[in-house]
Amino acid sequence: MSLLLDVKGLTKRYGGLTANAEMTFDVNEGEIVGIIGPNGAGKSTLFDLITGFQPPDAGRVLLDGRDITGLRPDRISRLGVARTFQKLKPFPDLTVTENVIVGALARTSDMKTARDQALESLAFVDLLEKRNHFARELSTGQRKRLELARGLAMSPRLILMDEVTGGVDQRTIAGLIELVLELKHRGLTIVTIEHNMQVIMRLADRILALHAGRRIAFGAPEQVRSEPAVVDAYLGTIDDAA
Numbered sequence: 001m002s003l004l005l006d007v008k009g010l011t012k013r014y015g016g017l018t019a020n021a022e023m024t025f026d027v028n029e030g031e032i033v034g035i036i037g038p039n040g041a042g043k044s045t046l047f048d049l050i051t052g053f054q055p056p057d058a059g060r061v062l063l064d065g066r067d068i069t070g071l072r073p074d075r076i077s078r079l080g081v082a083r084t085f086q087k088l089k090p091f092p093d094l095t096v097t098e099n100v101i102v103g104a105l106a107r108t109s110d111m112k113t114a115r116d117q118a119l120e121s122l123a124f125v126d127l128l129e130k131r132n133h134f135a136r137e138l139s140t141g142q143r144k145r146l147e148l149a150r151g152l153a154m155s156p157r158l159i160l161m162d163e164v165t166g167g168v169d170q171r172t173i174a175g176l177i178e179l180v181l182e183l184k185h186r187g188l189t190i191v192t193i194e195h196n197m198q199v200i201m202r203l204a205d206r207i208l209a210l211h212a213g214r215r216i217a218f219g220a221p222e223q224v225r226s227e228p229a230v231v232d233a234y235l236g237t238i239d240d241a242a
């Protein structure tokens with residue numbers, strides 16, 4: 001197994017609040033790493049730091065051994081790192097296809113290639129029949145899939161997914177799990193922030209658990225789930241919410 005993403009000591013402060021404190025973890029090629037933690041634990045901030053949306057105060061991000069710390073988001077996406085957002089922000093008055101083309105254009109300037117990649121991604125997430133609808137017409141579950149298609153249209157080698165199953169119904173969740181497993185099967189490396197404990201146990205090869213900006217566990221799912229710090233910190237609240 002070769003190391004693809006190596007995160008060392010990432011730290012981010014917002015005023016007096018430490019959103020990430022010396023966060024360290026790694027992701028092997030072809031692996032699914034799940035990230036859990038209650039609201040405000042620092043999960044989305046960690047993605048901001050890895051993908052260049054926020055500069056870290058300290059620490060390093062290595063992609064395939066190359067230091068990408070502090071690079072701009074567009075540079076990082078061109079290196080093959082895609083990211084989906086927890087707070088969805090599609091362009092409401094663009095069509096579904098146009099929204100995904102915008103994603104594809106992050107990596108290619110050829111319009112035909114971008115369009116082909118967009119349609120291929122939409123087919124993969126089973127949203128092709130909505131391709132000519134405006135993004136604002138989609139349900140939450142469909143918008144989650146649109147967001148995933150936008151990320152996939154960048155032809156990434158690594159995708160960071162922020163609560164892809166959040167706020168969608170149980171049936172839709174089952175479909176999303178299958179999609180993520182199929183992506184892994186195709187060789188994509190995945191880091192997924194996930195609120196639903198059943199989903200994470202189903203998907204993850206390893207789990208990173210955060211609490212109040214700190215790493216409290218990192219390892220095999222069964223091991224992390226039974227870690228006293230994890231149980232104490234929030235396991236009950238996560239199961240309640242799921």
Ligand code: ADP
Nearest residue numbers: 014017019037038039040041042043044045046
């Ligand atoms: P999570 O995704 O685990 O719910 P976040 O990473 O979104 O947590 O937030 C971690 C903490 O950092 C929260 O207290 C949040 O209010 C704070 N925070 C996140 N982004 C910002 C920002 N841009 N400015 C100020 N505070 C922020």
Ligand code: MG
Nearest residue numbers: 043044045086
């Ligand atoms: Mg978040």
